[in-house]
């Protein structure tokens with residue numbers, strides 16, 4: 001059977017990070033009707049289509065943190081992102097993950113080059129702000145140079161017989177990785193709240209926004225209740 005390269009985005013993907021990263025929805029279980037049926041199962045009733053009362057029920061559930069009915073809807077995403085975004089993402093323990101392993105493969109190694117460099121914010125030690133004083137071209141050139149040097153060293157180590165699992169140690173945090181990630185709608189909404197936020201790093205925020213863009217058309221009442229634009 002034909003195998004597909006996981007570094008090739010699925011057809012329905014959304015591009016982020018100036019086209020260098022992407023996220024695609026590879027599987028989904030459940031709809032907004034699933035949510036209302038799960039909420040009403042206590043009355044022994046089920047429906048096949050949503051009506052206005054069901055839309056009101058979704059608003060009620062979200063407003064009152066009655067979130068367990070949302071857990072019957074799940075999504076599996078394929079995510080292509082830099083290692084530092086992956087580290088932030090994988091702090092969300094309620095997701096299930098499987099990731100490409102640099103112990104198995106040395107193929108398709110790419111590095112994220114920021115579209116625009118930002119300056120350190122003074123107000124918040126973990127935040128950044130739009131650059132006023134950075135020489136973008138010179139700093140981006142430094143980043144590209146270290147990527148090339150790291151890649152050269154990695155290949156020299158492999159050629160010298162060093163195993164992949166140790167040689168990969170010289171590859172920087174801008175290296176792109178690809179992972180599968182499965183989550184239920186309740187925990188996905190928590191992720192979006194935390195990561196599509198001005199407090200989150202701009203790069204992971206792009207993925208949070210992409211997820212909203214991907215799922216809002218199939219979950220219009222959830223999107224409206226969450227105040228998504």
Ligand SMILES: Cc1cc2nc3c(=O)[nH]c(=O)nc-3n(C[C@H](O)[C@H](O)[C@H](O)COP(=O)(O)OP(=O)(O)OC[C@H]3O[C@@H](n4cnc5c(N)ncnc54)[C@H](O)[C@@H]3O)c2cc1C
Nearest residue numbers: 088091092093094095126187190191194195197199200201
């Ligand atoms: C802006 C920002 C900055 C951050 N900075 C840092 C940082 O500097 N250093 C750092 O280490 N982390 C940092 N984090 C990560 C943060 O601490 C959380 O680990 C991450 O946001 C995942 O959130 P979560 O635990 O709610 O998500 P999940 O792990 O998906 O959990 C969802 C919910 O499930 C429940 N839950 C899950 N696991 C447990 C558990 N073991 N016990 C009890 N309840 C549980 C909780 O209610 C939790 O809110 C940062 C996150 C953000 C958004």
